[in-house]
Amino acid sequence: MNKMQKALRELAEMDELAAQNSIIHRLCPTAKLLATVLYIAVVLSFGKYQLSGLAVLLLWPVLLFQLSGIPVHICFYKLRIVLPLVLAVGLFNPFFDRAILLRLGPLAVSGGFISMLTLMLKGLLCLMASFLLMATTNFDSLCASLRKLHIPGMLVTLLLLTYRYVGVMTEELAVMTEAYSLRAPGQKGLQVSAWGSFLGQLLLRSMDRAQELYASMLLRGYHEHFHYAPMKPFGPGDVVYLALSALFFLVLRFVPAAQLLGNLLLR
Amino acid sequence: MHMADALLAPTVAAAMYVASGTAAGVSIHKLRKEDAPQKLPVMAVSAALVFAGQMINYTIPGTGSSGHMCGGMLLSALLGPQAGFLSMIVILTIQCLFFADGGLMALGANIWNMAFYGCFVGYYLLWRPILRSRLFKGLGVKGAQRSRIILASVAGCVLTLQLGAFSVVLETSLSGITDLPLGAFCALMQPIHLAIGLIEGLITAAVLLFVYESRPELLSGLSPAEDSLPAKRSLKATVAILAVLVLMVGGGLSLLASSNPDGLEWALFGNADAGYSENMGLDEENFGVSSAAAEKAGAVQEVTSFLPDYAFQGSDSAAGTSVSGIVGSAMVAGAAVLICLAGGFFRRRKANSHKH
Amino acid sequence: MIQFQNVSFAYEPDRPVLQNLSFRIAPGESVGLIGANGAGKSTLMKLLLGLRQGEGRILVDGTELNKASLSEIRRKLGYVLQNSDNQMFMPTVYEDMMFAPLNYGLSREEAERRVDAVLERLGLEDLKHRHNHKLSGGEKRMAAIATILAMEPEAVLMDEPSSALDPYNRRIVINTIRSLPQTKLIASHDLDMILDTCDRVLLMSKGQLVADGPTEEILSDRALLEANRMELPFCLAGRTK
Numbered sequence: 013m014n015k016m017q018k019a020l021r022e023l024a025e026m027d028e029l030a031a032q033n034s035i036i037h038r039l040c041p042t043a044k045l046l047a048t049v050l051y052i053a054v055v056l057s058f059g060k061y062q063l064s065g066l067a068v069l070l071l072w073p074v075l076l077f078q079l080s081g082i083p084v085h086i087c088f089y090k091l092r093i094v095l096p097l098v099l100a101v102g103l104f105n106p107f108f109d110r111a112i113l114l115r116l117g118p119l120a121v122s123g124g125f126i127s128m129l130t131l132m133l134k135g136l137l138c139l140m141a142s143f144l145l146m147a148t149t150n151f152d153s154l155c156a157s158l159r160k161l162h163i164p165g166m167l168v169t170l171l172l173l174t175y176r177y178v179g180v181m182t183e184e185l186a187v188m189t190e191a192y193s194l195r196a197p198g199q200k201g202l203q204v205s206a207w208g209s210f211l212g213q214l215l216l217r218s219m220d221r222a223q224e225l226y227a228s229m230l231l232r233g234y235h236e237h238f239h240y241a242p243m244k245p246f247g248p249g250d251v252v253y254l255a256l257s258a259l260f261f262l263v264l265r266f267v268p269a270a271q272l273l274g275n276l277l278l279r
Numbered sequence: 280m281h282m283a284d285a286l287l288a289p290t291v292a293a294a295m296y297v298a299s300g301t302a303a304g305v306s307i308h309k310l311r312k313e314d315a316p317q318k319l320p321v322m323a324v325s326a327a328l329v330f331a332g333q334m335i336n337y338t339i340p341g342t343g344s345s346g347h348m349c350g351g352m353l354l355s356a357l358l359g360p361q362a363g364f365l366s367m368i369v370i371l372t373i374q375c376l377f378f379a380d381g382g383l384m385a386l387g388a389n390i391w392n393m394a395f396y397g398c399f400v401g402y403y404l405l406w407r408p409i410l411r412s413r414l415f416k417g418l419g420v421k422g423a424q425r426s427r428i429i430l431a432s433v434a435g436c437v438l439t440l441q442l443g444a445f446s447v448v449l450e451t452s453l454s455g456i457t458d459l460p461l462g463a464f465c466a467l468m469q470p471i472h473l474a475i476g477l478i479e480g481l482i483t484a485a486v487l488l489f490v491y492e493s494r495p496e497l498l499s500g501l502s503p504a505e506d507s508l509p510a511k512r513s514l515k516a517t518v519a520i521l522a523v524l525v526l527m528v529g530g531g532l533s534l535l536a537s538s539n540p541d542g543l544e545w546a547l548f549g550n551a552d553a554g555y556s557e558n559m560g561l562d563e564e565n566f567g568v569s570s571a572a573a574e575k576a577g578a579v580q581e582v583t584s585f586l587p588d589y590a591f592q593g594s595d596s597a598a599g600t601s602v603s604g605i606v607g608s609a610m611v612a613g614a615a616v617l618i619c620l621a622g623g624f625f626r627r628r629k630a631n632s633h634k635h
Numbered sequence: 636m637i638q639f640q641n642v643s644f645a646y647e648p649d650r651p652v653l654q655n656l657s658f659r660i661a662p663g664e665s666v667g668l669i670g671a672n673g674a675g676k677s678t679l680m681k682l683l684l685g686l687r688q689g690e691g692r693i694l695v696d697g698t699e700l701n702k703a704s705l706s707e708i709r710r711k712l713g714y715v716l717q718n719s720d721n722q723m724f725m726p727t728v729y730e731d732m733m734f735a736p737l738n739y740g741l742s743r744e745e746a747e748r749r750v751d752a753v754l755e756r757l758g759l760e761d762l763k764h765r766h767n768h769k770l771s772g773g774e775k776r777m778a779a780i781a782t783i784l785a786m787e788p789e790a791v792l793m794d795e796p797s798s799a800l801d802p803y804n805r806r807i808v809i810n811t812i813r814s815l816p817q818t819k820l821i822a823s824h825d826l827d828m829i830l831d832t833c834d835r836v837l838l839m840s841k842g843q844l845v846a847d848g849p850t851e852e853i854l855s856d857r858a859l860l861e862a863n864r865m866e867l868p869f870c871l872a873g874r875t876k
Contacts, residue, residue, distance in 0.1 A: 174323045
């Protein structure tokens with residue numbers, strides 16, 4: 013299976029998840045989007061040593077995973093992209109920041125180590141949050157909700173159209189890549205002589221495709237205006253969800269809950 | 280070069296959203312004025328194509344390794360800078376939402392780093408001036424144009440990737456995420472992206488040459504007639520602008536570094552103990568940092584760095600983590616496990632009740 | 636319903652794609668458009684839809700096709716593209732079918748009722764909320780036809796409706812076409828399908844109309860077909876005229 017086929021599978025998988033039905037799936041996309049953005053902002057606002065404050069925020073995605081019935085392992089699969097990047101930046105911290113922040117018996121933990129862990133946890137939390145958004149919301153209704161949030165129509169329409177053709181183009185390139193590799197056994201990538209023509213051929217064909225697509229839009233009465241998927245109304249359930257989430261984030265942002273809990277227990 | 284959410288402080292992320300949003304707004308305005316509705320499907324299909332095209336492995340001759348392309352320059356050369364920029368935004372958005380490549384908060388920064396430079400800086404500063412210049416006149420009409428396309432693609436990609444990589448460094452450092460000194464971070468990022476830019480440039484050139492051979496009318500910026508802008512910038516002017524740009528980036532870097540060594544932890548001149556500046560062959564004293572500018576930069580720094588390092592002071596104990604924090608976190612982990620067990624229990628019960 | 640009067644078209648002045656075409660299609664008629672690759676079938680369709688402008692007059696329902704009448708005429712014509720992926724640009728079948736009715740000013744409820752009616756008539760109810768990019772080839776073609784029928788056009792134009800379908804799906808498409816009460820113009824190389832769906836055939840060659848007559852008559856004329864780079868349909872290949 014080549015990279016494009018894997019990407020196609022990943023896309024299909026997200027579609028299937030979003031098509032499921034649960035309390036979370038049924039929420040209005042706008043509420044979910046806002047809660048997710050707020051969550052990520054709160055996560056990012058934690059300082060680089062505030063590991064324990066951050067840890068409590070794990071509860072929100074965990075709860076959502078359970079309520080929505082989305083399997084966690086798919087999300088961990090996506091970690092393969094986020095984690096190396098975060099690690100690449102964070103790994104240096106233990107070397108540069110050697111001040112001892114914490115002693116656990118004989119074990120001395122440096123600030124750099126803590127900040128590296130914090131960074132990784134941030135990466136994980138942000139990934140979970142946006143993954144949950146996409147896994148419980150279908151893309152068309154998310155686009156409709158973006159439009160409601162006053163993102164310009166041109167951009168939203170472009171997003172919708174591109175999303176539709178990402179699948180088509182990836183599929184075509186997957187087939188072309190397979191055809192190439194059948195005639196070029198043992199080659200891992202495209203050799204120089206085909207650098208231009210491989211993508212170029214498809215590009216020219218795509219321009220014709222775009223024309224035909226435009227014709228198809230025109231022939232069905234298109235003028236400037238795109239009709240988006242019907243919106244789920246922003247109901248009382250959504251208000252409750254958004255309010256509870258926001259309350260949870262903000263309380264945890266300013267109250268060091270983990271510390272307090274620990275103090276209580278140790279006393 | 281996709282940045283993850285975790286690498287940014289909310290203030291930096293928001294600032295980058297504002298910057299990218301403004302550029303997007305201006306682009307949309309310009310495209311609306313152009314009133315070319317047939318462009319929308321072309322943009323969508325090209326964006327989808329580049330999205331898929333980023334997954335192609337290009338074998339780099341003589342190395343056995345392979346390169347990729349990102350496509351900003353390619354899209355603006357085909358669609359024009361504004362439409363190219365919007366297409367890149369859409370690509371980055373889809374990558375972020377469906378593939379966790381980049382992040383929701385980091386999207387603004389990613390758009391800036393990967394789309395803005397490639398589409399606008401690369402196009403207006405290099406692509407168009409070079410294509411309309413009289414370089415390589417001796418090679419005949421076609422040969423000259425081919426050479427110009429190659430030069431513009433390579434130069435454009437190298438420049439825009441350097442700018443992009445530098446922005447990544449700057450954004451990460453301003454966010455207070457890494458303890459890696461700015462200079463060292465640059466020393467890591469810039470050379471790698473020189474190579475990446477070169478490869479990207481060559482791939483872009485190859486694709487554009489193919490397009491030029493088969494359907495030259497598809498290339499944007501080729502003929503001066505197509506847009507009314509008077510800006511027929513001479514190559515000399517371009518070189519001058521480039522030089523100023525390099526000076527500004529270099530100057531800004533040294534200013535940021537020297538004005539507030541604490542905020543940016545260790546910058547180019549900062550940590551003299553380690554002999555870092557000496558190693559780099561730079562001498563702080565002789566660099567003559569003007570104090571007014573330094574103060575200004577310091578003020579900017581204070582605003583931008585109020586969150587990460589000194590975040591919401593008092594909300595956590597001075598050093599942040601303590602033994603009680605760890606115990607508390609362990610309890611949170613316990614609670615998370617309980618939630619999972621409960622969820623599993625209810626789902627199983629539901630499944631059972633469906634069966635009966 | 637559809638009338639061509641001395642229509643010509645050329646992309647480049649000295650290389651005509653269509654030369655002096657004249658024909659008339661009556662309301663409710665089902666006409667097959669056949670001819671070798673490059674004979675000008677697709678161009679003819681594009682001219683009729685106003686996607687290209689040539690010389691001569693094209694009339695739809697007595698109204699001449701020009702800039703002013705373009706949108707009115709397009710509303711009467713439903714065009715099923717050969718490549719369903721290019722036709723269906725919305726994410727789901729449902730939204731794609733809603734696209735035209737909403738553009739023509741129907742309310743969401745009216746449009747939805749129309750969409751449901753079409754889906755029911757074609758027996759495609761279960762496709763309604765499916766994603767376009769996950770449909771099989773046969774489903775895609777049927778969904779594309781449904782998309783066009785949701786416009787309630789007076790005439791349906793089709794470009795290779797049976798191409799790349801397995802026999803089962805091809806049969807479904809043929810039966811669907813036969814059941815459509817609209818005026819039909821079907822361009823195809825699938826002569827057996829034309830035989831099954833059309834009462835009349837226009838044979839084109841090099842931009843010209845070389846034959847126009849009842850399907851059975853033209854499709855069993857081996858000499859005529861072979862002179863124009865076609866051959867007898869399989870089901871007639873046994874008996875030569």
